[in-house]
Amino acid sequence: MTAYAVARLLNREVHADLITYVERIQASLDPYQGRFLVHGGAPEVVEGTWDGGVVIIAFPDRESVHAWYASPAYQELLPLRTAHIDGDVVIVDGVRDDYDPASMATAFRRAGAQAGA
Known part of the structure; x- marks a missing residue:
């Protein structure tokens, strides 16, 4: 079953270390x-609040x-x-x-019926 690494990234500022990280991360994933499904996209919040960007990486399991x-x-x-x-990851x-x-x-x-019994 497909599994996902999901990150909410806060206070994102470009830094030389981050550039290196982004350049090299795919080689660590291969x-x-x-594979990236979402990489740093700013979400459109339609309910609640959400600070930061979103990263979603899919894996086979x-x-x-x-x-x-x-x-x-x-x-x-x-x-x-x-x-x-x-x-948060x-x-x-x-x-x-x-x-x-x-x-x-x-x-x-079923769980509700058992809890009430």
Whole structure:
């Protein structure tokens, strides 16, 4: 199942280290089949609040995300970003191609019925 590394990046300022990071990140992703879906886009907020930019990187599975993040190649790059940009990074699984959100509603109903019993 596809998994994603999702980042919300704050106080983004161009710095020589960040330029190096951006130049080299794809090479760290390639062995793990990581590919950018969103890279630094400023979101249009339609509900709530959102500070910062968005990065979404897709991987074949959660194991690939973890292997990339822990890899020596990425760990060497990581301080180039974290020294200059604050943010939040999460790893999340996608859904199967046949995903039906109604199945989640059914699970919620079952959980609610069991909690009330």
